[in-house]
Amino acid sequence: MPRCARRHGLPVGKGSRDKVCGVSAATTPPSPGRQGLAPPPDAAAPVRHPDAPAPGEPLGSHYDGCFGCGTGQPHGLHMAITAGEGVCVTAEFTVRPEHQGAPGLAHGGVLAAALDETLGSLSWMLRVIAVTGRLESDFVRPVPVGTTLHLTARCTGVAGRKIHSTAEGRIGGPDGPLAVRADALFIKVELDHFTRNGRAEEIKAALADPDQVKVARAFEVNP
Numbered sequence: 001m002p003r004c005a006r007r008h009g010l011p012v013g014k015g016s017r018d019k020v021c022g023v024s025a026a027t028t029p030p031s032p033g034r035q036g037l038a039p040p041p042d043a044a045a046p047v048r049h050p051d052a053p054a055p056g057e058p059l060g061s062h063y064d065g066c067f068g069c070g071t072g073q074p075h076g077l078h079m080a081i082t083a084g085e086g087v088c089v090t091a092e093f094t095v096r097p098e099h100q101g102a103p104g105l106a107h108g109g110v111l112a113a114a115l116d117e118t119l120g121s122l123s124w125m126l127r128v129i130a131v132t133g134r135l136e137s138d139f140v141r142p143v144p145v146g147t148t149l150h151l152t153a154r155c156t157g158v159a160g161r162k163i164h165s166t167a168e169g170r171i172g173g174p175d176g177p178l179a180v181r182a183d184a185l186f187i188k189v190e191l192d193h194f195t196r197n198g199r200a201e202e203i204k205a206a207l208a209d210p211d212q213v214k215v216a217r218a219f220e221v222n223p
């Protein structure tokens with residue numbers, strides 16, 4: 001029996017193989033339909049929304065407190081994300097000491113967050129509200145503190161509520177060595193996803209903001 005199962009008083013024997021420390025054991029097969037990140041053959045090609053920000057336009061922060069892009073988040077990634085051509089975005093993230101895992105190197109979870117934020121920003125180009133359902137990352141080479149990671153993301157297909165996308169991050173410049181990459185599945189949701197599950201009063205206050213550009217940018221797309 002795993003030590004952590006014993007510590008948490010989980011049932012031993014057959015049942016303890018299913019969940020250890022509350023996490024499904026690796027032997028549990030994913031449910032059907034939740035396996036692939038590549039778009040299915042009948043997925044629609046992504047369509048850039050006519051009101052999407054112009055290529056080269058900075059997207060700004062969708063929420064000041066966002067760990068990925070919020071300027072009011074002291075330990076956040078402070079990512080700068082820019083609209084690209086089609087349904088693509090580019091982003092830059094400079095690794096700071098507070099993002100370390102090993103001495104002098106970025107933490108993998110932080111790099112995954114940078115990929116997630118970049119992929120999530122494709123919502124601006126589609127003008128939908130969507131949240132990450134699944135994110136699969138490859139860490140190809142270590143990313144030292146002080147490095148600026150240049151990320152790109154593009155939507156690869158849309159199937160109903162499911163948005164398939166892919167991203168990569170390169171060290172030092174858009175053509176630098178590949179450091180990280182990810183495939184993701186975002187799921188379209190309604191605004192009430194955030195009011196039901198998050199802080200409804202903050203969202204309602206933001207929707208009442210007299211700055212209509214901010215309202216449209218921040219909350220029609222994704223709080």
Ligand SMILES: CCCCCCCC(=O)SCCNC(=O)CCNC(=O)[C@H](O)C(C)(C)COP(=O)(O)OP(=O)(O)OC[C@H]1O[C@@H](n2cnc3c(N)ncnc32)[C@H](O)[C@@H]1OP(=O)(O)O
Nearest residue numbers: 033034062116117120121123131132133134185187189222
């Ligand atoms: C500009 C903004 C930038 C923001 C960048 C950061 C983005 C984020 O980090 S968002 C935060 C992290 N994500 C979350 O908190 C999401 C938490 N999860 C949820 O709320 C729900 O599971 C949610 C909304 C994703 C799906 O639930 P629900 O709406 O009930 O949909 P559900 O009916 O289960 O699934 C819809 C479809 O998606 C598929 N699906 C749902 N989850 C997954 C998954 N994890 N993997 C694969 N497929 C999935 C289902 O199989 C189903 O497919 P089909 O239509 O073919 O049957």
